[in-house]
Structures are given as structure tokens and as C-alpha cells.
Amino acid sequence: MAEEYDLVVLGGGTGGYVAAIRASQLGMKVAIVEKEKLGGTCLHRGCIPSKALLRSAEVYRLMKNSQQYGVEIENFRLDFAQVQKRKENIVNTLHQGVKSLMKKWKIDLYHGFGRILGPSIFSPLSGTISVEYEDGRENTMLVPKYVLIATGSRPSALPGLVPDGVNIVTSDHSLEWDNLPSSVLIIGGGVIGVEWASLLADFGVEVTVLEYAEQILPNMDDAVAKELTNQLKKKGIEIVTGAKVLPDASSSSGRMEITAELKDGERKMFQAEKILLAVGRSPNTENIGLENTDIELENGYIRTSEFYQTKESHIYAIGDCIGGLQLAHAASHEGIIAVEHMNNLTPESLSYENIPSCIYTDPEVASIGLSEKEAKERGMEVKVGKFPFQAIGKAHVHGDTEGFVKIIANKINDDIVGIHMVGPNVTELISEASLAKLLDATPWEISKTVHAHPTLAEIIGEAAMSVDGNQIHG
Ligand code: NAI
Numbered sequence: 001m002a003e004e005y006d007l008v009v010l011g012g013g014t015g016g017y018v019a020a021i022r023a024s025q026l027g028m029k030v031a032i033v034e035k036e037k038l039g040g041t042c043l044h045r046g047c048i049p050s051k052a053l054l055r056s057a058e059v060y061r062l063m064k065n066s067q068q069y070g071v072e073i074e075n076f077r078l079d080f081a082q083v084q085k086r087k088e089n090i091v092n093t094l095h096q097g098v099k100s101l102m103k104k105w106k107i108d109l110y111h112g113f114g115r116i117l118g119p120s121i122f123s124p125l126s127g128t129i130s131v132e133y134e135d136g137r138e139n140t141m142l143v144p145k146y147v148l149i150a151t152g153s154r155p156s157a158l159p160g161l162v163p164d165g166v167n168i169v170t171s172d173h174s175l176e177w178d179n180l181p182s183s184v185l186i187i188g189g190g191v192i193g194v195e196w197a198s199l200l201a202d203f204g205v206e207v208t209v210l211e212y213a214e215q216i217l218p219n220m221d222d223a224v225a226k227e228l229t230n231q232l233k234k235k236g237i238e239i240v241t242g243a244k245v246l247p248d249a250s251s252s253s254g255r256m257e258i259t260a261e262l263k264d265g266e267r268k269m270f271q272a273e274k275i276l277l278a279v280g281r282s283p284n285t286e287n288i289g290l291e292n293t294d295i296e297l298e299n300g301y302i303r304t305s306e307f308y309q310t311k312e313s314h315i316y317a318i319g320d321c322i323g324g325l326q327l328a329h330a331a332s333h334e335g336i337i338a339v340e341h342m343n344n345l346t347p348e349s350l351s352y353e354n355i356p357s358c359i360y361t362d363p364e365v366a367s368i369g370l371s372e373k374e375a376k377e378r379g380m381e382v383k384v385g386k387f388p389f390q391a392i393g394k395a396h397v398h399g400d401t402e403g404f405v406k407i408i409a410n411k412i413n414d415d416i417v418g419i420h421m422v423g424p425n426v427t428e429l430i431s432e433a434s435l436a437k438l439l440d441a442t443p444w445e446i447s448k449t450v451h452a453h454p455t456l457a458e459i460i461g462e463a464a465m466s467v468d469g470n471q472i473h474g
Pocket residue numbers: 047158187188189190191192193195210211212213216217218243244245278279280281325326327357358359360
């Protein structure tokens with residue numbers, strides 16, 4: 001059986017399903033092939049479930065500190081089964097939402113494993129998709145004019161440290177824990193590592209983070225990484241940077257043991273009930289039939305043009321499987337651009353310096369553009385404004401005065417080069433920075449934007465004024 005489509009999207013994650021909707025809006029006949037559930041990593045194993053757990057951790061933390069707000073609470077306890085149930089309800093609700101969007105936009109969903117075929121009896125071009133089903137049903141052949149590969153990524157492992165799902169886990173496993181372990185050794189102090197460190201510590205778990213680089217969040221602005229390090233340490237998290245984890249974990253009296261070589265060459269043993277690997281993600285580009293095409297790979301990632309066309313011009317690829325920022329919102333924007341490009345709408349290419357990154361630790365971190373170090377490495381002359389939450393009235397009301405906003409501007413033309421934040425609600429505040437970057441605003445223009453009082457957002461106006469030394473409250 002062969003079905004013809006204008007577009008077949010391989011992978012129904014955030015990148016894939018958003019692209020499919022845009023394609024349908026543009027009049028294309030579209031199908032998605034998804035082997036698991038619509039919504040992909042972000043909805044089922046990433047952004048949404050982890051943020052649901054983080055929210056519960058935040059509520060628990062607030063309960064523990066409620067006295068500070070004049071609220072005495074006796075006998076409260078953590079019901080982790082309910083924490084997990086709440087997370088599952090959220091995921092299920094959003095999953096239903098995505099499924100109904102597919103109906104609304106008349107997108108066909110094939111629930112199976114899609115493999116790209118080379119030129120065949122179905123088409124002289126590569127790109128026919130063979131959908132294979134788990135129950136052994138005969139494959140369906142989808143013959144599209146265009147293919148969009150959006151197969152995503154999976155957690156990477158380390159040599160000698162293969163996740164068994166019980167003692168050595170990735171975030172895929174820890175998201176499903178029925179009970180919290182008493183202690184966790186997190187390998188990798190990147191985005192996933194620090195989010196898990198923060199949430200586990202808030203739930204009362206003993207946490208150690210082993211990070212290979214000189215700082216956690218190695219790609220973040222140094223000042224932000226330093227502030228987060230201090231705040232996480234205040235929660236009791238042990239953070240060891242410059243730690244080279246040696247292969248082979250062993251288990252002794254129910255605890256996992258691992259050895260790391262530290263900066264000074266000393267070898268130290270670390271122990272915990274579980275080891276959580278958070279050392280990056282690998283692209284899902286194997287077994288999908290790329291060998292039947294001329295598509296090129298680089299370190300396992302699919303190479304594309306700025307409009308996400310592969311070497312085969314009718315096959316596009318977006319999201320984690322092409323590398324780069326590996327963020328859900330980057331993938332969805334890439335998907336829209338790819339589909340508009342197929343339809344000759346001449347979209348603008350995406351500026352990756354205008355894509356915000358958010359980390360949902362306590363305190364939160366958010367960032368857009370270049371770090372001060374990156375700007376200087378590019379030979380830019382910069383001026384920097386930095387303003388603390390300590391001087392913002394609403395931060396005191398909120399009960400959260402740690403952190404700051406840092407704005408880096410080009411000294412020559414006043415362009416904003418980067419905005420980096422750590423503190424309360426900064427994952428929401430970053431959207432103003434995104435708009436400012438998109439519209440090429442200068443710090444002066446941000447400072448002329450009226451920020452309501454009292455709001456946390458006032459910090460952005462003050463940080464912008466501080467770029468030229470004109471801040472009012474600091
Ligand atoms: P990552 O690349 O952010 O961090 C991995 C960390 O592990 C790095 O700091 C690296 O130096 C360290 N590392 C690597 N090998 C190591 C070793 N042998 N020993 C010790 N440390 C080692 O990757 P992560 O945290 O796994 O996240 C994967 C992707 O998912 C990222 O691209 C991230 O942006 C995305 N993500 C985004 C989230 C968000 O937007 N809030 C949440 C979670 C993930």
C-alpha cells in the first residue's frame with residue numbers, strides 16, 4: 001500500500017509536529033511518522049515532566065520556608081507518588097492537546113518506525129518512507145514530495161558507564177522514579193545535571209555533581225555560572241569541577257562507587273545510592289535509512305543548509321538531530337522555516353544568537369546571545385551593565401533577592417550582544433531580552449521602556465541603564 005503526501009515528517013516531537021501544523025496551514029497534505037508518542041522528548045521525557053517535578057520541589061521548598069512569610073505549617077510531608085501523578089496528568093493533558101491539534105489540521109499520524117528508502121519502484125528519488133509496525137503488520141509506504149527529518153536525540157552514555165536504568169540512570173529513568181533515592185551522584189553539570197541537582201536537593205536528597213569542565217554550565221556567562229554554583233552549594237549540593245570520571249562504577253553495600261581524577265591529579269572516590277548521567281545528548285540518526293540517501297553527517301548530526309535542506313534538496317532536517325542548541329523552541333522555529341522554505345516563502349534564516357536558553361534551577365538561569373568571554377574572544381569592544389535583584393523592591397516582596405541581570409553591549413555601535421540572568425522568574429523575564437535582540441534595541445531603548453512598578457522586570461530597565469552607569473537604584 002502506498003500513500004502520497006506533500007510532506008512526511010519523521011518524528012512527532014516539538015520540532016516535527018509544529019512543522020507539520022505550519023505545512024498544513026500552507027495547504028500541504030501532511031503525515032507524521034512517530035514510533036512512540038506525539039510530543040516527543042520535550043513532552044514525555046524532557047522539558048514538561050522535569051518542570052512539573054521542579055514545580056513540586058519549589059512548593060515543597062516554600063513550605064519548608066513558609067515561616068519566613070508568617071505562615072506556620074505543621075506536619076506537612078512530601079507525597080512523591082502524588083508528585084509523579086501530577087506530572088503524569090500534566091503530560092497526558094498536553095498529549096491530548098497535541099493529538100487534537102493533529103485532527104484540527106488534518107495531519108495523518110502513522111504510529112510506527114519510519115525508514116527512508118532510496119530510489120525505488122515508488123519513486124525515482126530517495127525519500128519514500130517505509131513505516132514498520134511493532135505488531136508485524138505489513139509496512140506502509142509513504143511517498144512524499146518532501147521529507148522532514150525530526151528524529152531528535154537521546155541521552156549519551158560514557159564508556160564504561162552504561163545506564164542500567166536502576167543504579168546508573170539517565171534523566172529518562174529518573175523521571176519515572178517511584179521513590180526518591182537518599183543520595184545521587186550526578187555526572188555532568190550541564191543543563192540537565194544542574195536542574196536535577198536543584199530539584200533533588202529541594203526534595204531533601206543528598207547530591208554531588210561531578211563536572212569535567214572548570215565550571216558548571218561551561219557555555220554560560222562566567223558570572224552566572226559562578227552565582228548558580230554559590231546558590232546550589234547553599235542548598236548543600238557538593239559541586240566538584242575539573243573532575244574526570246574514570247570508567248567503571250562498582251557497587252558496595254547497596255551504594256554505587258565511582259572514582260574521579262581531580263584538578264590536582266588526585267583520585268577521589270565518590271559514593272551514592274544512584275548515579276545519574278547527564279553528559280549531553282546523542283542524535284537519533286542511526287537506522288533511519290540515511291545510508292540510502294546522499295545526506296551527509298558530521299559527528300552523527302545531519303548537515304543542513306541555513307534553511308535546513310540536506311544534501312538531498314527535497315529532504316530537510318531540524319531539531320536535536322542536526323545539533324546546535326538542542327532546545328525545543330529552536331526546533332520548532334527551525335521546522336517552520338524549513339516548511340516555509342519548501343513552499344518558496346523565502347523565510348529569513350534563524351539567528352541562533354537570538355534564541356534564549358532557560359534553566360529551571362532554583363535560582364533560575366536565562367540567557368541570550370554571547371557571554372562576555374565569547375564577545376571578547378570575537379574581538380568585540382564591550383561595555384557591561386549588571387544589576388542585582390537585591391535592589392529591586394518586588395524581589396524583596398517575593399522573598400528572593402539573590403542574583404542579577406547582566407547586559408553586554410557593543411561599545412562601538414551600542415548593539416546588545418548578550419543578556420544573562422540568574423534569579424527569581426528570569427525564565428519569564430528573558431522574553432523581553434529576546435524581543436529587544438530581535439528588534440535590535442540598544443540598552444538606551446530598553447531603559448526608555450516603561451517597566452511597571454513593582455515588578456521583577458524592573459531589573460531589566462535598571463541593568464540597561466547601568467550599561468552606561470545611569471542606574472537609579474544601585
Ligand atoms: P549539556 O551539554 O548541557 O551538559 C553536559 C555536561 O556534562 C557538560 O557540562 C560537560 O562538560 C559535562 N561532561 C561531559 N562528559 C563528562 C564526564 N565524563 N564527566 C563529567 N562531566 C562531563 O548536556 P545535558 O545537560 O545532558 O543536556 C542535553 C541537552 O538538553 C542540552 O543541549 C540542553 O540544552 C538540553 N536541555 C535543555 C533544557 C532546558 O532548556 N531547560 C533542560 C534539559 C536539557
